[in-house]
Amino acid sequence: MPHSASACSIRPATAADVSAIRAVASVAFPATYGAILTAAQMDYMMAWMYAPQSVAAQMTDDGHRFFLAEDAGGRPIGYVSVGPAEGADCELHKLYVLPAWQGRGVGSALFATALQWARQEATGATRLVLHVNRHNAAQRFYRRMGMVIERSGDFDIGHGFFMNDYIMVRPLHDDGPTPERTTHSQNHC
DSSP: OOOEEESEEEEEEEGGGGGHHHHHHHHHHHHHHTTSHHHHHHHHHHHHSSSHHHHHOOOOOTTEEEEEETTTTTTTEEEEEEEEEEEEEEEEEEEEEEEGTTTTTHHHHHHHHHHHHHHSSTTOOOOOEEEETTTTHHHHHHTTTTTTTEEEEEEETTTTTEEEEEEEEEEEEEEOOOOGSSSSOTTTO
């Protein structure tokens, strides 16, 4: 399922890519949440989700499938994580792109890769589900990708912190908007 273009390529990530994923997260996560979350919550979430052992466990124990976007020089510029969820759902766990690469189609290509994986590999799944912070501007991006808000929820993540999210969904097999039908093809970043 790798996708490539002259500007970047997307490939399945392996355990050898944990540090690359963490490097992108260390820039993209604070850029995304700096005005939304407290510094203490961001630090807690980074340690919880992006400690090397946490990323490795997500890949092996939790069944998350990571894909890494790299620029033409092989430097990591974004990633997506997708995996099975409860019932007939597949979950888009994470999608982050370095700020300098946003607006260039990298996010659309990563979303298309996750959608393709879900359609082919998530046996029995009928929907793609995503939790997105209610104040995260990325909601507009996900709407363009065909996702709709199903509900909202406040999720206790420990240490007195909550994720205040919208739960967005889209059918895996429909004729609605897809990254392939937007201005950016899944093969171009």
